[in-house]
Amino acid sequence: MGERRTRRPLRRPRRIAPVVSAGERELFGGALRYDFGWVKHEYAMLDLTPFAAVRALPRLLATTLRIARDADRRALYTVGLAEVGQGTAQAFGLLLTNEILAALFGTGPAGDRLRAALPALLAVAVLASVGAVLASLSTAATGRLEPKVERLATEGYLRRAVAVELSAIEDGEFRKLLDSAQFGALSARAMVGACVAALNGIFGILAAGGVLTVLHPALLPLLVLIALPRGWGAMHVAQRRYASRMNWIEHERAARLVSGLITERGSAQEIRVHRAGPYLLDRYRDMAETSEAEQTRLAHGRAVTELTAAAFSGAATLLTYAALGALLATGRMDIAMAGTAALAVRTGSANLSALIAHVNTLHEESLYVRDLHRLTTEADRRAIPVGGAPLPDFPGKIVFEDVVFRYPDREEPALRGVSLTLTAGTVVALVGANGSGKSTLVKVLAGLHLPDGGRVLWGGTDLAEADRYDVFRHVAVLDQDFQRWPFTLRTNITIGEPDGDPAPGRLERAAAHSGADRLGTTLPRGYDTLLARQFRGGSELSGGQWQTVGQARLRYREASLVIADEPTSALDPEAEVDSFRRIRDLAAEGRTVVLVSHRMAGVQAADVIHVLHEGRIVESGSHQELMDRPDSRYRRMYQLQAEQYGS
Ligand SMILES: Nc1ncnc2c1ncn2[C@@H]1O[C@H](COP(=O)(O)OP(=O)(O)OP(=O)(O)O)[C@@H](O)[C@H]1O
Numbered sequence: 351m352g353e354r355r356t357r358r359p360l361r362r363p364r365r366i367a368p369v370v371s372a373g374e375r376e377l378f379g380g381a382l383r384y385d386f387g388w389v390k391h392e393y394a395m396l397d398l399t400p401f402a403a404v405r406a407l408p409r410l411l412a413t414t415l416r417i418a419r420d421a422d423r424r425a426l427y428t429v430g431l432a433e434v435g436q437g438t439a440q441a442f443g444l445l446l447t448n449e450i451l452a453a454l455f456g457t458g459p460a461g462d463r464l465r466a467a468l469p470a471l472l473a474v475a476v477l478a479s480v481g482a483v484l485a486s487l488s489t490a491a492t493g494r495l496e497p498k499v500e501r502l503a504t505e506g507y508l509r510r511a512v513a514v515e516l517s518a519i520e521d522g523e524f525r526k527l528l529d530s531a532q533f534g535a536l537s538a539r540a541m542v543g544a545c546v547a548a549l550n551g552i553f554g555i556l557a558a559g560g561v562l563t564v565l566h567p568a569l570l571p572l573l574v575l576i577a578l579p580r581g582w583g584a585m586h587v588a589q590r591r592y593a594s595r596m597n598w599i600e601h602e603r604a605a606r607l608v609s610g611l612i613t614e615r616g617s618a619q620e621i622r623v624h625r626a627g628p629y630l631l632d633r634y635r636d637m638a639e640t641s642e643a644e645q646t647r648l649a650h651g652r653a654v655t656e657l658t659a660a661a662f663s664g665a666a667t668l669l670t671y672a673a674l675g676a677l678l679a680t681g682r683m684d685i686a687m688a689g690t691a692a693l694a695v696r697t698g699s700a701n702l703s704a705l706i707a708h709v710n711t712l713h714e715e716s717l718y719v720r721d722l723h724r725l726t727t728e729a730d731r732r733a734i735p736v737g738g739a740p741l742p743d744f745p746g747k748i749v750f751e752d753v754v755f756r757y758p759d760r761e762e763p764a765l766r767g768v769s770l771t772l773t774a775g776t777v778v779a780l781v782g783a784n785g786s787g788k789s790t791l792v793k794v795l796a797g798l799h800l801p802d803g804g805r806v807l808w809g810g811t812d813l814a815e816a817d818r819y820d821v822f823r824h825v826a827v828l829d830q831d832f833q834r835w836p837f838t839l840r841t842n843i844t845i846g847e848p849d850g851d852p853a854p855g856r857l858e859r860a861a862a863h864s865g866a867d868r869l870g871t872t873l874p875r876g877y878d879t880l881l882a883r884q885f886r887g888g889s890e891l892s893g894g895q896w897q898t899v900g901q902a903r904l905r906y907r908e909a910s911l912v913i914a915d916e917p918t919s920a921l922d923p924e925a926e927v928d929s930f931r932r933i934r935d936l937a938a939e940g941r942t943v944v945l946v947s948h949r950m951a952g953v954q955a956a957d958v959i960h961v962l963h964e965g966r967i968v969e970s971g972s973h974q975e976l977m978d979r980p981d982s983r984y985r986r987m988y989q990l991q992a993e994q995y996g997s
Pocket residue numbers: 520757758759760764782783784785786787788789790791
């Protein structure tokens with residue numbers, strides 16, 4: 351199939367039926383395909399005919415210029431003026447060349463002819479210097495613009511990623527957009543460079559075209575004739591690349607994933623003990639070879655296309671020189687004019703070829719920038735609202751009234767009418783089977799998700815109307831997958847309140863509270879030890895040690911509402927008992943503590959225990975009250991765990 355296409359280089363490229371290697375079928379059940387925005391682009395680009403690309407040019411230029419203007423207006427104007435100046439200098443240079451040639455090919459002694467040509471020669475030298483200065487001005491200003499454009503675009507992207515609702519981050523569609531838009535900033539930068547180069551090409555063509563028209567109008571279409579085959583060749587190669595890219599990128603992506611897995615730390619044990627290494631290596635080779643074959647086919651096709659284009663372009667050049675010869679022979683043009691025309695044809699066609707290549711780049715990059723624009727709009731729509739009813743003080747009571755919450759991609763609600771009251775200075779424990787809704791309940795409590803039904807009242811304020819950032823100020827959360835930041839031990843604790851007062855002793859007190867102070871004294875650089883083994887000087891912590899760091903972070907935050915979701919799962923028995931005692935101490939300080947745990951021994955000291963089942967609270971009470979009920983779920987769960995210890 352590929353063979354046939356190679357032998358027909360002029361055929362319009364079409365989407366190629368993807369080849370799936372045996373390795374991909376075995377490991378992934380088929381092609382490893384993302385559903386990202388940019389995969390869709392590859393098909394969008396296929397619809398691009400050369401004329402469509404030319405039609406799209408003004409829009410692409412306008413988009414880039416707008417981005418650049420927002421980044422640095424002065425630098426943009428400098429680039430614009432420098433480019434126009436260079437084009438003008440080029441045009442005058444060509445016209446002066448005509449004068450020089452006319453003087454040199456004139457009659458009379460050589461010395462006189464040289465003298466006659468001298469003023470024009472000097473003017474050409476001045477123009478060339480002006481052109482060089484303008485070119486360097488343009489380079490400097492573009493160099494100023496490009497990083498600014500990239501930074502502004504990246505900042506906008508990150509700012510929006512930080513500000514969206516948690517529900518957006520958990521939404522697969524939004525995540526995909528977030529992933530594909532990350533290339534937008536780099537593409538915006540690349541567009542600035544391509545745009546400047548395209549402008550340069552346009553002005554260069556205008557200069558050459560203008561001069562040719564002045565010399566003889568018939569020469570202008572000939573210039574177009576020389577450039578057209580090359581333009582067509584560039585477009586054709588680009589289209590073929592887009593058509594095939596999907597195919598080869600898929601194999602490459604799959605091979606990269608497998609090679610990453612082979613070297614990854616997490617798979618190191620199985621790679622060795624289960625001998626998964628040689629097995630994966632074989633599949634890697636299979637995928638890499640399929641990608642290789644696709645690229646070879648592409649390169650072959652490209653060579654044939656470019657040769658064809660060069661042949662047509664060469665024929666058109668011959669025709670142009672023949673026309674020049676005819677004009678010369680019939681006396682409609684003198685030798686000087688013919689020389690200038692030949693020069694103009696060369697400059698013009700070189701500029702045209704370059705322009706086509708830059709328009710291609712502009713188009714390709716603009717697709718990623720478009721993703722960034724889409725993300726911006728979508729993220730602004732899904733941002734956590736700023737403002738709302740202020741919540742300066744933490745209330746004495748938080749009340750859930752018949753709260754219903756459903757994840758957007760789920761049929762069944764995760765919470766189905768939950769009512770409860772949390773009182774300041776108490777420990778409230780949530781227990782229940784996996785998936786019963788405990789973590790969801792705490793997310794609603796913390797203001798991370800808003801209920802779909804019912805209300806959460808913080809004092810007299812409905813959470814749905816409250817200033818959410820005010821709500822967050824009162825909350826500290828340590829969840830099951832709390833972040834193990836690849837930063838120092840110190841930052842890993844103080845990041846609990848990054849802009850808080852770093853008062854002397856505050857860090858040490860928080861560390862001592864959770865037992866993380868031992869790390870502070872035993873790690874090689876104390877609190878300044880980097881907790882990321884992959885970097886030089888970095889240290890590795892065990893799961894339990896990380897949990898003490900997480901708890902220290904929770905303590906450092908000094909929030910009024912403390913939420914600990916499975917805070918002790920990795921702790922040794924002694925550390926676990928200590929940890930539960932310290933959690934109680936937090937309530938004794940007047941904080942409201944919500945504890946989610948499967949460790950029944952740990953929750954028994956809570957003031958109130960709520961048992962969740964399929965999104966509902968089915969039992970509530972103290973440990974003793976719930977144990978006194980002979981058929982309570984709580985009692986059953988507690989006894990099951992106790993039996994494991996034979997008590
Ligand atoms: N981000 C999410 N998107 C969609 N569904 C979710 C999401 N998080 C949880 N769920 C679903 O909501 C239900 C309640 O989950 P939740 O995490 O609140 O349970 P849990 O009681 O904390 O469970 P576990 O004890 O296993 O931590 C489950 O059916 C779960 O699959």
